[in-house]
Amino acid sequence: MSIVNYAEFSESSTSTELQGFYGWTDTLQGVQYGPGSVSTALPKFFKRLGASKALVLTGKSLYEKASKVEDILKSIDGYGATFWEIGQHSPIADIKAATKVFTDTGCDIIVSVGGGSPIDAAKALLYYLQQERGGKTLLQIAIPTTLSAAEYTVGAGYTDDNGNKVAVSSQDLAPSAIILDAELTLSTPERLWLSTGIRALDHAVENLYRPLVVPPLKALCLSALADLFRYLPESKANPQSVEVRQKLQIASWKSLWPAKREAYSALGLSHALGHKLGSTYSIPHGITSCITLSAVVELMAEIGTQEDKEYLAQALFFLHKPSTGTVEGDVKALSVYIKDLVKGLGLEENLAGKVPKEDIPTIAKNALGSDTHPTFPHAVKLLESLY
Structure with a gap:
């Protein structure tokens, strides 16, 4: 089991704001929560997970409002690309298109930003890539902007070409890190x-x-x-x-x-x-x-x-x-x-x-x-x- 250096994520503050860090298992390295926490937690998680290049995965409606997260990624040595065409209920066509971008740009981690659709799409994308690559575990950092709680499960739901709901499940699909930054939810409808x-x-x-x-x-x-x-x-x-x-x-x-x-x-x-x-x-x-x-x-x-x-x-x-x-x-x-x-x-x-x-x-x-x-x-x- 990995050892979490909690001090690495702790912020010294006399503020009464709800903020902190919670570490868990080998799958989920930690949950950082608190207003404004994404600016410090994201680079730390990125480094801790040994990632080299990230694909930002988000939804169409959030794309114009996700610039803060994208700017943070660009400020660290690891921004790869952004894919923003994840539709409602995570259509398989969108997942396939995102997979191509992930592969073509040489990314090794996904930073999903948004609700259940991009987070589940990231899980499905990683699931199929892991199958193709002989079970090699790939990683996701989830930054939810809704309250759907998709980031806390090991399963992913998406829709096939006929509109049917499909599910995949694996312990390796749980996000490796989660950031709960309430400031990023202000633009959520x-x-x-x-x-x-x-x-x-x-x-x-x-x-x-x-x-x-x-x-x-x-x-x-x-x-x-x-x-x-x-x-x-x-x-x-x-x-x-x-x-x-x-x-x-x-x-x-x-x-x-x-x-x-x-x-x-x-x-x-x-x-x-x-x-x-x-x-x-x-x-x-x-x-x-x-x-x-x-x-x-x-x-x-x-x-x-x-x-x-x-x-x-x-x-x-x-x-x-x-x-x-x-x-x-x-x-x-x-x-x-x-x-x-x-x-x-x-x-x-x-x-x-x-x-x-x-x-x-x-x-x-x-x-x-x-x-x-x-x-x-x-x-x-x-x-x-x-x-």
């Missing part, structure tokens, strides 16, 4: 910022009943849930508050805490439905969570195991809400609180005009893997309620 916050809430909630998630991580998710309920409305009310944005980045981190041996089981029905709705009907994943999460939590009050319901019911304590007196009632109350949060953020949506009703059985079947799955009729009924 409000709708994207807040909706990916609901995506992080989706992670936190579904981890409460996700198989194999250990109790300490569930406790982190309950803490993340409370922070997201508190700080998302504050961020909407005061979008220029870097302090609030930094707290939301930490909440997103807690919602999907990286583990060396991540149990790569499905997060839950909200995510399963979101994956099928997102890529097929071009709905951003943050918005799919806004549409499905409340309804899925309400369904869990009916079909969840007793343990699942008890964990969900604990959320009311973390939200400083009174118990209804029953576990099932508390879970239903959580569903209402989620719905109210989404509405208060101006993100209330439905499937009308986006998804043909005749597609519902197919969506439910694809999300669950079979139309004989015990949850299939519940999923169909749930989707029908979302119009």
